[in-house]
Amino acid sequence: MITPKAKVHGRTGRADRQCRISRRGRTVVAATLSVGLVAAALAGCAGGNNSSSSGMDGKTVKMFTWVGSSDEHAQWQSYIDGGKLDDPSLSVSFSGPAIGSYYTKLPTELKGSSAPCIITLQNGQLAPYASALVPLDSYAKSAGVSISSYDPSMIKQLSQGGKVYALPYDAEPMVLYYNKKLFAAAGVPDPSTNWTTSDFLAAAKATTKNGVYGFAIGQAIGAVGTWMAANGESYISNAGKSDLSSATLKSRFQWLVDLATKYKVATPLEASGGTFPDIDKFGSGQAAMFLNGTWDFLHESQQIGKDNLGVATIPSDNGKPFGSIAGTGYAVTKTCSDKTAAFKAIAAMTSAKSQQFVAKSRSQVPARADSLAAWQSSVGAQPAAVVKALTEHSQNLPAATNANQINTLFTQYEVDAFSGKSSVSEVLQQVAAGAGQ
C-alpha cells in the first residue's frame, strides 16, 4: 500500500510504514474491541434488571407463565377476567413458552432485562426459584388477604422456611380418566370410588383390543409417584430428599413396566424429548385410561366428548381412595418494581369471585373452599364425588429439591426398563448416579 504521506517523507522505510500501519491496526482493533466489550458490559448491566419499571408496563403487571396452546391462553385470560370481577382495575399481561420448556427458561427470564413481576409455579417447583421471589405474608397482611382461605395442602407446598411464596389458584387431585365408550364396548362397568389395583388391571385387559390399549403410561418419575401416592407411599422425604433405592418405588415402577411388557395393556415408553404420550394416546382414543390432574378435565372433554369422559379415583391395592393434591400458584419476583401492585393482581386472580368464575368456565378445582360449590355444579355429580373422596383422604406430596434433574434422568433411562435392556433397579441406580446420589 502506497500512501501519499510515504511519498512525501521519502526516508520512511517499508518496515517503518508496516510498523506504523500495524500499530494503527492494533489501535483500531483495540478500540473496536473496547467499544464492543463496553457495549457488552452495558448490555449485561441492562440484564441486571435495575430498571425502575421492571416487570410493569405502565399500570399493567407482566406475568410469565406457560402458554403453549390457545387453550392455555384462554385459561390465563379466564383468571384475569375473573379477577376483574373482584378488582375492575386489574390489568395483567402474560407470555411464555409451552410447559415443557417453561422451567428451563424461567431462570433466564428472571435474570433478564424484561423480568416479569408475576410468575407461576406448580407445586414442587418452588425450591429452585425461591431465591428470586419475595415472601407474600406481609403483603397479604397489608392487603387484608387471609392465607387460611386457601387450600392448606397447596399453601404448604408453596411455602419454604415458614414463608408463603405463592398463592394457589387451584388444588387438584390426581385422578384416573377413562373412556366410557370403550369401557361399555368391553363390558366393563364404571369404576367405583373403592376400586382396587386388581379391578384396574382387569379393566385394562378387557379394553385392550382392536388397536386400543387399556392404559397409557405417562413419562417421568411422577407417573410412578402418583401410583405410590394412591397407596399412601412416597419415595421423597419431607426434607425433599429422593430415596431412589426405595423398595416401594422399585415395585411400583416394576408394576408399570409389567403393564406394558407382561400384561400388554399399555404401549412401552419410548425415548422422546418433552412430550406427553399418555395425553396424546387417551385424547386420540388409542387408550382407555390414563392419569392426570383434574385440571385436564376441560381438555379431555373437548378431545373425547364430555359425555364420554369418565373420572375415577386412582385404584389402590386395598381399594381405599387416597389422593395427592397438585396445583399452581402465583408468585411475585424480587425484581418487580411495584410488588404491591403485583400482589394486588394475584389477590384478585385468586379471589373467590375469580375462582368461582374459572371453576364454572373451565372446570378447574379451585384452591378455596368457598369456591368448590361452583366447581361441583360445573362438572356434575360423578366427578364431584370422586374429587370429594380423594380430597377427604389426601396427602401433601413432598417435592424433591432436585426434581428437575431426577425427572430428566429418569425420563431418559426408564425407556431401557421398558425395552428390557435394564432392570428397574439398574435404571434407578443409573438415575441416582447421574444425580450424584
Added chain:
Amino acid sequence: MASITPTGSAPSATGALPPGFRHRRVPGGKSWLGWILVAPGLIGLVLFIIAPLLGSLVLGFFNYTLLGGGAFTGLANFTHLFRDPQFLNSVRVTAIFVAVYTPLNLALSLAMALWLKSWVAGKAALRVIFLIPALSPIVVNAVIFRLLLQQNGAINETLAGIGVSPIPWLSDGNWAMVAIIMVSLWQSFGYNMIILGAGLDSISPDVIAASRIDGAGPLRRLRSITLPLLSPALFFTTVLTVIGAWQVFIQVYIMTGGGPGQSTETIMMYLYATGFTFNQLGYASAIAAVLFVIIAIVTLIQLWGQKQWVHYD
C-alpha cells in the same frame, strides 16, 4: 486499500492527477477508511461472538447458577469434566455421530449432485425439491420423523406390511442413533448437494471432453478429473459439515431427549441439560469451552490436511 483514485487511473509519475480528478478528504486520514468500513462487522463480531465466548470462558471458572450467583472455583470445572462419566459419554456419542454422519452426508450429497449433473428430466425442479428439507425448520423435520418412527408409526406399519418386524427406532440406543443420523441427513444433504453441484458446474466441459478423447471411462473420469477439480468444494462442505455435526442438538432434543439412557446424549444436549435444567451454568460453560477446543482442533487438522488432497488449480 486506502487508494481513492478511480480504478485504473493511477497517479502519474509526477504525482499529478488527470484534469477533473482531485483527492477527497477522509476524516482521520485515508487508512481509517478501511477500518470504518469494517467497523460494523467487527463490532458485531466482538459483541455477538467474541464477548459471549470470553464471557462463557470466564464463567467456566466459576460455580455459577443463574439465580444464585457464583464463586470462583479455578480449574475445578475443567478438571471435573475429565472425570465426569456423563460428559465422557457425550463426547463418545458425538464422535460416533460425526464419524458416521459426515461421510454419509458427503457421499449422499455428492451422489445426488452427480446424478443431477447428468441428463435427468426436470433436474432444475428436482434440485429445488431436494433442497426443501434444508429450507424447512429442523424442529418440524424432527417432530415429523419422531411421529413416523414411533413403535406404531407409519414406518413400522409399512415394514409390517412387507413382513418386516417392527424396528425399535426410539426404544433401543443403537437404533435411536440411526434415527438421529437419518433425520440429520434428511435435513442437510440438500445444502451440500447445491454447493457440490455448483462445484461440478464450474468444471470446464473442455477438460471432460479431453478426458473422453483420451479414452477415460466414467469411473476414471470421476476419480482423476471430477473429484480433484471438485476438491475445493468438497473441502468446504466437509469442514462445515464436521463443525455442524459436533454441535448436533435440536434433532436430539426433539426426538430422544438424549435417551434411551444416554445413548444419544451429545455434548450439546448434555451442555443444555447441565446449564438450563440442572442450573449449573458454570459447569455448562466449561463444557462449551471444551467443545470449542475440540472443534477448533478438528478444523485445524482439516485445514492442515487439505494440502494433501485439495487442488485449487
